[in-house]
Amino acid sequence: NQSEDKLIEYMDELEFLAFTAGATVAKRFTQRLTQPDSKTFVGKGKMEEIRDYAKEHNIGTVIFDDELSPSQLKNLEREMEVKILDRTNLILDIFAQRAQTSYARTQVELAQYQYLLPRLTRMWTHLERQKGGIGMRGPGETEIETDRRIIRDRITLLKDKLKIIDKQMGTQRQNRGKTVRTALVGYTNVGKSTLMNALSKSEVFAENKLFATLDTTVRKVVIGNLPFLLTDTVGFIRKLPTQLVESFKSTLDEVREADLLIHVVDISHESFEDHINSVNEILQEIDAHRKPMIMVFNKIDDFSYEKKDEDDLTPGSNKNISLDEWKKTWMAKSKFPTVFISALTKENFPEMKKLIYDEVLRIHISRFPYND
Numbered sequence: 595n596q597s598e599d600k601l602i603e604y605m606d607e608l609e610f611l612a613f614t615a616g617a618t619v620a621k622r623f624t625q626r627l628t629q630p631d632s633k634t635f636v637g638k639g640k641m642e643e644i645r646d647y648a649k650e651h652n653i654g655t656v657i658f659d660d661e662l663s664p665s666q667l668k669n670l671e672r673e674m675e676v677k678i679l680d681r682t683n684l685i686l687d688i689f690a691q692r693a694q695t696s697y698a699r700t701q702v703e704l705a706q707y708q709y710l711l712p713r714l715t716r717m718w719t720h721l722e723r724q725k726g727g728i729g730m731r732g733p734g735e736t737e738i739e740t741d742r743r744i745i746r747d748r749i750t751l752l753k754d755k756l757k758i759i760d761k762q763m764g765t766q767r768q769n770r771g772k773t774v775r776t777a778l779v780g781y782t783n784v785g786k787s788t789l790m791n792a793l794s795k796s797e798v799f800a801e802n803k804l805f806a807t808l809d810t811t812v813r814k815v816v817i818g819n820l821p822f823l824l825t826d827t828v829g830f831i832r833k834l835p836t837q838l839v840e841s842f843k844s845t846l847d848e849v850r851e852a853d854l855l856i857h858v859v860d861i862s863h864e865s866f867e868d869h870i871n872s873v874n875e876i877l878q879e880i881d882a883h884r885k886p887m888i889m890v891f892n893k894i895d896d897f898s899y900e901k902k903d904e905d906d907l908t909p910g911s912n913k914n915i916s917l918d919e920w921k922k923t924w925m926a927k928s929k930f931p932t933v934f935i936s937a938l939t940k941e942n943f944p945e946m947k948k949l950i951y952d953e954v955l956r957i958h959i960s961r962f963p964y965n966d
């Protein structure tokens with residue numbers, strides 16, 4: 595059952611996100627609804643089931659795989675009496691943990707405040723109820739208003755700070771002159787940093803967790819005497835919080851201003867087709883979808899399959915697919931130049947380098963028209 599598989603994959607990803615944030619998952623709950631309950635996201639019965647389980651097993655946090663509305667969050671927290679996290683909050687938390695430079699920290703802080711602002715009331719409605727509501731509403735409201743104002747001021751301040759840095763970074767990008775700029779894009783954890791290291795011989799942090807890279811690194815790479823710039827960008831993910839897309843503007847500007855995108859795909863992941871779609875959607879969102887692109891299908895060393903017919907590679911237990919076999923799959927028939935590699939074992943690197951070289955050279959020549 596395909597939608598059943600999807601559900602499991604989504605929950606796997608959520609669990610991986612939770613693991614990255616430092617949590618251990620005790621149990622998963624799923625529910626099939628035509629649309630989420632407007633008050634509690636899940637239905638009443640399911641909510642009680644989760645609440646009872648959490649109580650019985652001393653669970654401190656319940657995580658939902660979607661962005662909850664402010665009122666859903668408030669209702670769930672009141673009914674369940676545990677900490678409620680939604681997907682956005684979880685991703686923001688991971689970003690906050692991983693932000694290394696003051697620039698990344700500023701971006702994450704801004705996104706966090708933007709997330710918090712419409713959700714501020716929930717802390718106060720508890721209080722108002724305890725105090726009996728009427729009569730206490732005045733001071734309660736004032737406090738919320740004060741808090742809201744403080745947060746709004748902080749948001750303005752952070753935006754100003756980012757504007758200044760964005761401007762500096764924009765100037766930096768301009769100063770790179772006419773050198774061809776390429777950017778690695780792809781879903782999170784597909785091997786972008788590993789590939790960056792392999793191509794530029796530098797040491798970029800690579801780890802089997804989500805979002806190891808928050809800050810962009812730009813490296814100069816030379817293939818066959820042709821120098822160009824290579825940027826590693828933040829990994830994309832399904833349902834990337836919109837607050838983050840906005841505040842990571844400058845990081846994404848590297849992608850927007852690149853001459854060539856190198857789209858890395860983790861072919862060993864069962865949802866790699868969904869990942870390609872998510873990446874393409876975000877590229878569209880930031881208006882970078884019309885750029886020249888190379889598709890790099892990575893981790894061929896880790897792909898196992900069941901052979902059913904000539905062109906079909908169904909996931910299974912066999913390993914060692916020959917490059918010739920890869921080139922017969924639908925992936926090879928993409929409208930973009932395509933290559934199959936392993937960034938780990940460096941298998942088929944010469945072919946990938948040749949492909950990148952050809953594309954970079956084409957752009958380089960178009961920029962320096964020696965012939966006219």
Ligand code: GDP
Nearest residue numbers: 783784785786787788800801802893936937938
């Ligand atoms: P990024 O988030 O896209 O930058 O991904 P990373 O470069 O941090 O890699 C994520 C994980 O995948 C790390 O554990 C890498 O060691 C692993 N990895 C990267 N490339 C390959 C590959 O070609 N084969 C295998 N088996 N693992 C890889």
